[in-house]
Amino acid sequence: MTCSVNHETITTKFCSICGAPKGSAAAAPAAPQWNQPVAPPVAPQWNPPAQQYVPPQNFQQQPQYGQPFPQQPAWGAQPLPGYAFPLASRGKRFGALALDALFFFLSLFTCGIAYLIWMLIVWKDGQTPGKQVLKMRTYGTVLARPANWGHMAIRNYLIPQVIAIAYIPFYITALSYDSYYGYGSDYYATSWLGNIVSLAFYLTSLVMFLNSSTNQTLQDRFAKTVVLDESVRY
Template sequence: MEYASPIRRMFATILDGILFFLTLIIGYIIWWLIVLGRGQTPGKQLLGIRAVKRDGGPGGWGTTFVREVVKVVAHSFVIGFFADAILLLIDDDEHRSLSDRLADTVIVRNTQRIV
């Protein structure tokens, strides 16, 4: 498993925010629900990364949903956003954020091809 870099993860979050508004919110939510089962968000899908369980198993819809809801709640507070950024940069080689720790996931480069 090759872990995704903190920079790639931050760009995926920024891309998710941009896509949210560009797709007029409804389009983003539909896209989000489709790719969530693969452990991805639209931004993660475009950047070729995904969330998997820490033991290497698939992230799945429920795990990824919980992870993303925790991320949105944490990022709605400025302190939560900075705490996440600090965890990504100073943590071990897994670069786990607060939402990763709560959902027991890691973000990896997507090696499987999904058609």
């Protein structure tokens, strides 16, 4: 039995170039025409687009032309975290103490009333007359704020009064003065006792001040205060 096949029909149902069935959706791309320029392939973008540079937040900008540079802490002044001012140097602390002594001596012509009034006025701002002249201020270490009346009363009044207790026996023996014999031996012995206690206290305070990283005296430790130099600001 012989079967005849129409070869022309079979061959015309498929594309002679790509072999795909004629009329199907998946047709091959058309070949470029003769003498037609071919677009080069686009290379993939491997590098991501560069981001805009953002300077760090804590970068300190330089002053513009004609503006002064920020003032640096003086020699011996140390920065203290949490405060806008550095610690007052030991030299300025001694200078304020010397000024307080000078003002007190000058006020003796008015029985000390002028110095007392001045001191009470500046106490509310955490200062003494000497500290006010040299632009220093006492700050509390708990809230990092200027010292108030309570701090200054403990620091400058209460602690010296506690030391003065050692002189009570001296005042008691002074009452036993005899117009004929004068003062007895107890009077002079108790006066030395008060002087020794007072000297020991202030020497201890001086040693603590010289060996403290925050320049705190014994009074500062009790009152929880530090002295800052407000003539220099960060």
